[in-house]
Amino acid sequence: MVTVDKPMISIESVSKSFGEFQALDRVDLHIPKGEFLVVLGASGCGKSTLLNLITGFERPSSGRILVNGREVRDVDPHCGMVFQQYALFPWLTVAENVAFGLKMKGVPAAEREETARKFIEMVGLKGFEDAYPKALSGGMRQRVSIARVLANDPDVILLDEPFAALDAMTRQVLQEELTRIYERSGKTIVFITHSIDEALLLSTRMVVMSARPGRVACDMPNDLPYPRNADVQLSPRYIELKSQIWNIVQGEVMRSLQARADR
Amino acid sequence: MSLRTTRRQFIQGMALGAASLALPMTGAVQAAQMQAIRYGGSAWLGHYPAWLALKKDYFKEENLDVSWESFGTTSARVSALLSGNIDVAVTAAPAALSVMARGSRHFAIIGVPENFGRVEGLLVRDGIEKLEQLKGKKIGVTFASSAHLLVLNLIEQAGMTPGKDITVLNVPAPELPAAFQSGQIDAAAAWTPQFNAIKAMPGVHVLADDTSFELYKEYGVTPGPDVLVARTAFLKEHPEAVKRFLKAYFRANEQLKFRPETAVGALTELTKLSETDQLEMIKGADWYGAQEQVNLLGPGSKYIDGLQKLAEIMVGFGQIDKAPSVREWVDPTYL
Amino acid sequence: MQDIRRRPDLMLISSVSVIALLLFWEAACRLQWVDPLFLPPPSDVFARLAGMWDEGVLFDHILASARRVMVGFAAATALAIPLGIFLGTSQRARAAFDPILSFLRPLPSMSWIPLSLLWFGITETQKYSIVFMGTFAPALLYVIEATRNIDPLLIRAARNLGTSGPQVMRHVILPASLPQIFSGFKVILGLSWTCVISAELVAAKEGLGFLIMNGKEFFQTDTVVLGMALISVTVLVTDVVFRFVENRVLAWSR
Numbered sequence: 001m002v003t004v005d006k007p008m009i010s011i012e013s014v015s016k017s018f019g020e021f022q023a024l025d026r027v028d029l030h031i032p033k034g035e036f037l038v039v040l041g042a043s044g045c046g047k048s049t050l051l052n053l054i055t056g057f058e059r060p061s062s063g064r065i066l067v068n069g070r071e072v073r074d075v076d077p078h079c080g081m082v083f084q085q086y087a088l089f090p091w092l093t094v095a096e097n098v099a100f101g102l103k104m105k106g107v108p109a110a111e112r113e114e115t116a117r118k119f120i121e122m123v124g125l126k127g128f129e130d131a132y133p134k135a136l137s138g139g140m141r142q143r144v145s146i147a148r149v150l151a152n153d154p155d156v157i158l159l160d161e162p163f164a165a166l167d168a169m170t171r172q173v174l175q176e177e178l179t180r181i182y183e184r185s186g187k188t189i190v191f192i193t194h195s196i197d198e199a200l201l202l203s204t205r206m207v208v209m210s211a212r213p214g215r216v217a218c219d220m221p222n223d224l225p226y227p228r229n230a231d232v233q234l235s236p237r238y239i240e241l242k243s244q245i246w247n248i249v250q251g252e253v254m255r256s257l258q259a260r261a262d263r
Numbered sequence: 264m265s266l267r268t269t270r271r272q273f274i275q276g277m278a279l280g281a282a283s284l285a286l287p288m289t290g291a292v293q294a295a296q297m298q299a300i301r302y303g304g305s306a307w308l309g310h311y312p313a314w315l316a317l318k319k320d321y322f323k324e325e326n327l328d329v330s331w332e333s334f335g336t337t338s339a340r341v342s343a344l345l346s347g348n349i350d351v352a353v354t355a356a357p358a359a360l361s362v363m364a365r366g367s368r369h370f371a372i373i374g375v376p377e378n379f380g381r382v383e384g385l386l387v388r389d390g391i392e393k394l395e396q397l398k399g400k401k402i403g404v405t406f407a408s409s410a411h412l413l414v415l416n417l418i419e420q421a422g423m424t425p426g427k428d429i430t431v432l433n434v435p436a437p438e439l440p441a442a443f444q445s446g447q448i449d450a451a452a453a454w455t456p457q458f459n460a461i462k463a464m465p466g467v468h469v470l471a472d473d474t475s476f477e478l479y480k481e482y483g484v485t486p487g488p489d490v491l492v493a494r495t496a497f498l499k500e501h502p503e504a505v506k507r508f509l510k511a512y513f514r515a516n517e518q519l520k521f522r523p524e525t526a527v528g529a530l531t532e533l534t535k536l537s538e539t540d541q542l543e544m545i546k547g548a549d550w551y552g553a554q555e556q557v558n559l560l561g562p563g564s565k566y567i568d569g570l571q572k573l574a575e576i577m578v579g580f581g582q583i584d585k586a587p588s589v590r591e592w593v594d595p596t597y598l
Numbered sequence: 599m600q601d602i603r604r605r606p607d608l609m610l611i612s613s614v615s616v617i618a619l620l621l622f623w624e625a626a627c628r629l630q631w632v633d634p635l636f637l638p639p640p641s642d643v644f645a646r647l648a649g650m651w652d653e654g655v656l657f658d659h660i661l662a663s664a665r666r667v668m669v670g671f672a673a674a675t676a677l678a679i680p681l682g683i684f685l686g687t688s689q690r691a692r693a694a695f696d697p698i699l700s701f702l703r704p705l706p707s708m709s710w711i712p713l714s715l716l717w718f719g720i721t722e723t724q725k726y727s728i729v730f731m732g733t734f735a736p737a738l739l740y741v742i743e744a745t746r747n748i749d750p751l752l753i754r755a756a757r758n759l760g761t762s763g764p765q766v767m768r769h770v771i772l773p774a775s776l777p778q779i780f781s782g783f784k785v786i787l788g789l790s791w792t793c794v795i796s797a798e799l800v801a802a803k804e805g806l807g808f809l810i811m812n813g814k815e816f817f818q819t820d821t822v823v824l825g826m827a828l829i830s831v832t833v834l835v836t837d838v839v840f841r842f843v844e845n846r847v848l849a850w851s852r
Binding site: 337338341345357358361362364365366367403406407431432433434435438441442445447448582583584 | 633634635636715716719720721800801802803808812814815816817818819
Binding site: 055057075076077079080081083085087089090091092100101103104105132134148149152 | 749762
């Protein structure tokens, strides 16, 4: 369910440069609470930079970002990030990893354990509480990563191509799980991907970004019904949306290739 | 001797001693007439005769080209002698006895320079008149030295056990004055110049010196007497040169005994002491002239018996494994 | 060394080589190729070992040296870890400390002996201080290096989960850098032994370094060789213990 009044994330005329290189150019984006936003685009279009600005890992060169009404000035646990490389703490067990944010907040041990257990079960890893990350497969590690972020109860969850390093089958399983979690929790999600199919599968809204400099090229809602099972994936509306996105993306790719050639 | 020199010489000595095998090298013969002799010494008073003879050209007059090699520790000097890097040296008898205990025949004792018994001893603060009063306290001394042997012997004579009744700490000689002054040790056993330095401190007196050593009354042997030693191979090859060496050597010795003021100038160059201190140092020892050598080293001499007893004492303290037959190493034929 | 345990043929070769060496050494001495004063035969060394065992002094020496190593090593590493993590994280702090560290690091432990004798006298503290001064700077540098080598993504993830600056140092940087710290500290442990031995050469009344020094004074070359052999063995033993601890603490990184 998407509420429209005050946006959860407000990206107001944000530009970001790294020296000579301009990664983002006056991006305006308002993301309401409960949106599952997927950001699509070719490499170098500033998708990751955008995420880093939202989490506070970087500061905008101009413009500002507000999360839940407060301006982002520094790293904030209100935006939990799931990294492509998992970033699990190898010296901690699965349960300890998931409970990490709670421990830092000072939550007592018994309560931490219980919360961790709940989320470990939610991502389908019941029984693996005492395993170490090195013993887990990539897909399992990503699940731990997601559970860790969820346990911290952030307002926003950001995912930077989280399933890119996984095989197709694992990816599918995790996509379904993420969707389930989204439906249950109602959190605001910003998800980056290369894959149009993934965008269509997960999002309630899609943004295509153009490259060099990064700008919003296209912003469209995704009205496909949940659950997005095989029938939905083969429906005419799916194909229609896909072909729309495809054209836009293709156009952007051509443009950036052209720009590179001209240089 | 500064700590730095001691350590450097120790490392040098170790390298020399450990690296070479027991093949004595013959000294290089320089000019056709002058016989070269390499002497190993230091600023210690036992080396005064050799230095004096060198500086006053007594050696030159005997057609000897004596070169001087400095060694900070006795063991370094002895190692150099054994490995053939020097030909003659004065060393403390315990070190010589240790080598003899191993059966090594590389050197012989050819003379006794002096007796420094009055400038080595145990120093305590006023109020302590008997060794028993040091029960439960700490004595600082440099291990494996004559003073160490004196301390062990004094404790034994008083019927006590070192380690149990009195703590004996290993303090390098240059550190003794500071350790005593700061109260880290309650008593210090030292030889000159640290002996003089501590004695000069207020409220300090000598509890016992070398003359209290068990062997002194009967044999005249202190815990760590100096002996003049030479390489056996060198003795065999140049007996005449050795005789001339000893002639010049004891000439200097007698000068120290009878006319010490005339030696001060030459010696301060070696020791860097002030003239008054230097004179005091010379007078602090009893110098043995050429005549006395026969009594000391001749067959049936009490001195050699005393050295034998010294070896037995060292066995008793576990410092050497068995007492060598000291007389076999004494060679008075060059006197 | 680990592979060799699984290869009995290699173990056999090693054992035979050691025995052959000992036999050759013994023969060389018996046949008077070498003067026993300069190199004692292994039988003499063993005899000395047996004698010291009977007297009950053997372990006094070993434990004295081992104690000095442990205390000095513990002090140096305990201070090096938190300070190193702090310096590893703060560029400004590093800039402040760099000149002092660059000055201290190249100083060999032996060069500290005169000052330490002045400051601490003839005490055990003086020995501990030698070990400390010889190992602190390199240990610190190892920790700083380890801190700077950890995956910055882990720190990002931690901060994203709401970890404060000091908490990051304690809960992320410290455990993440432990593997590299441990391997650096293996070297430091060996260095500690070197420091202890040189400290004991100067002003001790027991210990393995003292054993060597005292033996040298009395030309008991067999005692000197025994001291050396004991040092070697004891260092190896402490290495094994260290490795054991490392395997337990760092089980997660294997």
